[in-house]
Amino acid sequence: MTDFEALRTAIIKGKRNDVTAIVQAALEEKEDINRLLDEGMIPAMREIGDKFSRNEAYVPELLIAARAMQTGLALLEPLIAASGRKSIGKIAIGTVKGDLHDIGKNLVAIMLKGAGYDVIDLGVNCDTAKYDSAVKQGADIVACSSLLTTTMPYMREVVEHFKGTHVKVIIGGAPVTQAFADEIGADGYSEDANGAVKLVDSLYHRAS
Amino acid sequence: MTELTGKERVARQLKHQPVDRIAVMEQFWSHTISHWVEQGVFPAGESPEDHFHLDIAMNWSFNLKINPDMQDRLVAEDEDTKTFLDGNGATMRRYKGHDTTPEHLGYSINTCEDWKEKAKPFLTPERKRIAFESYRREKRHCEEKGRFFCWAGVNVFESIHPICGHENFLMAMALDPDWVRDMVDTYADLWIHLMEILIAEEGKPDGIWFFEDMGFKGRPFMSPEMYRELIQPAHSRTIAFAHSLGLPVLMHSCGFVEPLLPGMVEAGIDCLQAMEVKAGMDLLRIYQNFGDRIALMGGLDVRPITKNDRPGILRELESKVPIVMKKNGFLLHSDHSIPESTDYDSYRYFLENGLRIGTYPS
Numbered sequence: 001m002t003d004f005e006a007l008r009t010a011i012i013k014g015k016r017n018d019v020t021a022i023v024q025a026a027l028e029e030k031e032d033i034n035r036l037l038d039e040g041m042i043p044a045m046r047e048i049g050d051k052f053s054r055n056e057a058y059v060p061e062l063l064i065a066a067r068a069m070q071t072g073l074a075l076l077e078p079l080i081a082a083s084g085r086k087s088i089g090k091i092a093i094g095t096v097k098g099d100l101h102d103i104g105k106n107l108v109a110i111m112l113k114g115a116g117y118d119v120i121d122l123g124v125n126c127d128t129a130k131y132d133s134a135v136k137q138g139a140d141i142v143a144c145s146s147l148l149t150t151t152m153p154y155m156r157e158v159v160e161h162f163k164g165t166h167v168k169v170i171i172g173g174a175p176v177t178q179a180f181a182d183e184i185g186a187d188g189y190s191e192d193a194n195g196a197v198k199l200v201d202s203l204y205h206r207a208s
Numbered sequence: 209m210t211e212l213t214g215k216e217r218v219a220r221q222l223k224h225q226p227v228d229r230i231a232v233m234e235q236f237w238s239h240t241i242s243h244w245v246e247q248g249v250f251p252a253g254e255s256p257e258d259h260f261h262l263d264i265a266m267n268w269s270f271n272l273k274i275n276p277d278m279q280d281r282l283v284a285e286d287e288d289t290k291t292f293l294d295g296n297g298a299t300m301r302r303y304k305g306h307d308t309t310p311e312h313l314g315y316s317i318n319t320c321e322d323w324k325e326k327a328k329p330f331l332t333p334e335r336k337r338i339a340f341e342s343y344r345r346e347k348r349h350c351e352e353k354g355r356f357f358c359w360a361g362v363n364v365f366e367s368i369h370p371i372c373g374h375e376n377f378l379m380a381m382a383l384d385p386d387w388v389r390d391m392v393d394t395y396a397d398l399w400i401h402l403m404e405i406l407i408a409e410e411g412k413p414d415g416i417w418f419f420e421d422m423g424f425k426g427r428p429f430m431s432p433e434m435y436r437e438l439i440q441p442a443h444s445r446t447i448a449f450a451h452s453l454g455l456p457v458l459m460h461s462c463g464f465v466e467p468l469l470p471g472m473v474e475a476g477i478d479c480l481q482a483m484e485v486k487a488g489m490d491l492l493r494i495y496q497n498f499g500d501r502i503a504l505m506g507g508l509d510v511r512p513i514t515k516n517d518r519p520g521i522l523r524e525l526e527s528k529v530p531i532v533m534k535k536n537g538f539l540l541h542s543d544h545s546i547p548e549s550t551d552y553d554s555y556r557y558f559l560e561n562g563l564r565i566g567t568y569p570s
């Protein structure tokens with residue numbers, strides 16, 4: 001019988017060998033993949049995200065938890081498609097055109113994946129055509145990041161580009177504020193990576 | 209008080225002693241100056257320190273790359289960017305059109321074994337790592353101008369992430385602290401040995417300016433506990449070495465590092481520089497909590513300057529400078545660097561009004 005508490009703890013502590021052992025044992029026992037994800041792995045990443053928001057965890061702890069999560073997901077991935085599990089949402093994320101910074105963007109991508117979302121990571125220097133390519137792959141939320149005051153204005157172009165479509169545009173990054181998001185008509189703004197998950201939850205009408 | 213030289217002014221301010229006016233220093237993205245040169249408002253070939261009569265100048269004198277002989281090698285180029293392989297074995301991409309931190313694409317140091325084999329044996333204090341002539345020239349120029357002269361370069365955090373990447377480095381802090389300690393000790397030793405060589409041959413600077421970006425928006429990269437355990441020992445050691453020579457230490461950090469500040473003060477910093485407002489750093493709060501113990505440089509939001517918003521510039525100066533100059537330890541600077549979208553006249557307006565407000569009554 002799967003020890004879900006041990007699985008959650010292993011992810012939160014970043015112990016990927018423990019995660020591997022627990023997930024492999026669970027698969028041998030024909031454990032329900034949805035239970036592994038929904039009762040073990042995803043709540044663990046949400047918990048570390050909440051600790052991050054409360055300054056009880058920092059980037060190193062977040063990164064090792066995400067790595068442990070990825071180790072477990074890699075074992076499950078071949079079975080997820082076959083299980084018929086439905087995506088809870090697909091998000092395209094990228095640093096906007098003119099900007100090559102990616103640490104903040106990567107943290108948001110990690111947290112969204114950890115929360116169970118499908119994430120298309122477009123990398124850096126993304127123009128509207130790049131975001132469009134992800135929308136064609138099914139993304140219905142576009143998350144834009146920027147570190148520089150000089151690249152932040154491109155977010156307005158992205159918002160304008162998707163205006164009138166079903167695609168929602170959310171923004172974040174060092175110089176970005178709620179006031180700027182309101183000014184350009186973005187569908188949401190988040191201060192940090194965990195906040196981005198809660199924002200996406202709210203856009204998909206999911207309880208955090 | 210009679211007018212002080214920049215050197216006298218800065219030295220006194222770092223000790224919280226009375227001065228004629230607050231000192232001034234600024235950093236500019238390189239395209240800002242070239243843009244102003246193109247516009248004909250800034251003389252080609254002149255330094256910003258000379259042009260704006262800044263009180264501090266710095267010289268980057270050390271090459272701490274694993275292979276100091278290797279120049280950045282172009283490995284790819286497109287319309288907007290150039291990709292280089294550097295002397296740390298890191299692949300990085302830079303914009304052609306504007307100057308900013310490069311995107312790091314890959315590293316040759318990914319594990320402790322890589323470090324022991326490909327990096328540590330080569331990080332030795334060789335003379336070729338030191339730019340003697342450039343140091344000598346800048347030092348002499350500062351003496352002629354009466355300017356405070358800083359040796360400038362990176363401390364351990366900013367030495368390590370370029371060889372293995374932020375994410376790898378930060379994960380190692382949690383998973384393999386012994387490896388991190390080894391890297392931190394190696395770079396601290398290297399810096400001290402190189403500084404001994406430099407000073408023996410060329411004489412002392414007036415101060416040490418460490419760049420050490422340890423934060424981002426709203427939080428530091430690591431917890432205060434992790435800072436104290438893994439990074440602070442190197443800061444304490446390098447700063448103690450500088451202090452043993454009578455040299456004050458100014459430390460720059462981007463991002464929100466207030467939670468680390470008690471540890472940085474314990475480590476011995478004499479001045480904190482930058483204090484990015486957009487990352488959450490609050491000059492007035494930092495002044496209230498630390499203004500007795502360290503000098504502060506920066507903390508003035510660059511965004512009104514960038515937007516050429518004169519009322520905003522004045523509001524930022526008037527709401528902060530009269531308060532933080534009270535203990536003599538505040539030096540005028542934006543909260544990071546002046547980007548190329550800034551008009552020359554807007555920076556001048558910031559500078560002139562900052563110094564007007566920052567002049568002490570005689």
